[in-house]
Amino acid sequence: MEVGVCAEAYGQEMSISCRHINSAFMTFVVLDQEGRPRSLPMLAPEQGDGERRYREASARKKIRLDRKYVVSCKQTEVPLSVPWDQSNKVYLSYNNVSALKMLVAKANWALAREKEKVQMYTLEEDKFLSFRIEMSVRITACQAFSLLSDLRRRHEWDSHYLSAELVQQVDDDDMIYHVVSQTLSSENKLQDFVILASRRKPCSKGDPYVVAFRSVTLPTHPATADFTRGETICSGFCIWPESEEMSKVAYYNQATPGYLNYVTTNVAGLSSAFCATFEACEKFLLKNKEDDLIVRLQNL
Incomplete structure (x- = not known):
């Protein structure tokens, strides 16, 4: 919750018009009994000045995140991709999955946005801004x-x-x-990625289905002048069965410098693109779940 403070000065006679001295904005976090941040109920700003203050507060939140994770971030000093070859494939695949599981297991995820069935959480830790988006879908975990x-x-x-x-x-x-992305880079080029995708079924009851992604360097696909080579350090899906027909689908991403501006725009509430993308994901899963079931039965 942001609180604005305005300092003004008056003359000896209160009738004299005041002078503006300074303005400040403070962020308050209310903790629950277990020391975790509590979420405020959904608030609708009043029309006029209320809406203006709401937009300004959202913009300040984005500026704070950008300063912390974009301006001061040192990630760009070293490549995030790791070389791929046959000798290290087992090691890279294992670490791809374990890195995502470690991100999932972290505490202190804070609810940033909620729209209908989609929730967006953020985690600020170790100079990284991570986020997760989750929803429940009427589909089996195996199909998803x-x-x-x-x-x-x-x-x-x-x-x-x-x-x-x-x-x-x-x-x-x-x-x-x-992968070729439709997102334009600062060089006004499309971005491309070389991504290792590692999927794992649950090892024991309570474990999720895991699909982990990370960037690798492949000699057959070097960076070219046609694209700006992007990188992802840790991202992917975790899927938990909630019942025979329902699953919780969660997407995690440890944001890299090239992706941070888009992330902070959504976290600050200036865009709802994340929620729209996940709503499209739900429609995709529901539309294709029967076809996927038929294909898997045919392969048995």
Whole structure:
């Protein structure tokens, strides 16, 4: 909750018009009995000055996040991608999955936005701004896992994806894709990525289905002048069965410098693109769940 404070000065006679001295804005966090931040109820600003103050407060929140994670971030000093070859494939695949599981297990996730069935959480830790978006969908966890683990279909629901080409089938559960994004870089070029996708089924009861992504360097697909090469350090889906027909689908991303401006815009409440993308994801899952079930039965 942001509180604005205004300091004014008056002369000895109160009738003399006041002078504005300074303005300040403070952010208050109310904790629950367990020491975790409590969420405010959804508030609607009053028309006129209330709406103006609301927009200004959202802009200040974005500026604070940008200063903390964009301006002072040192991530760009070293590459985030790791070289891929056959000798280290087991190590990279294991670390791809374990990094996502470690991000999922972190505490202190704070609810940033909520729209209908979609919730967005943020985590500020270790000079990284991470976020997760989750929703419940009427689909089995196995079906959602199958549909979301194929990056070649992501453009069907994610407007940021233009295409994804499978360039190397490492094994049944690990693939390398060349992804072209529709997002323009600061150089006014489309971005492309070389991404290792590692999917894992639950090892024991209570574990989620996991689809983990991270950038790798592949000699056959070097950066080119046509695109700006982007990188992702840790992202992916975790899917938990809630019942026989319902699943909780959560997407996690440890934001990198090239993606932070888009993230902070959404976190600050200046855009609802995240929620719209996940709503499109739900429609994709519901539309294709029967087709996916038929294909998997045919493969048995």
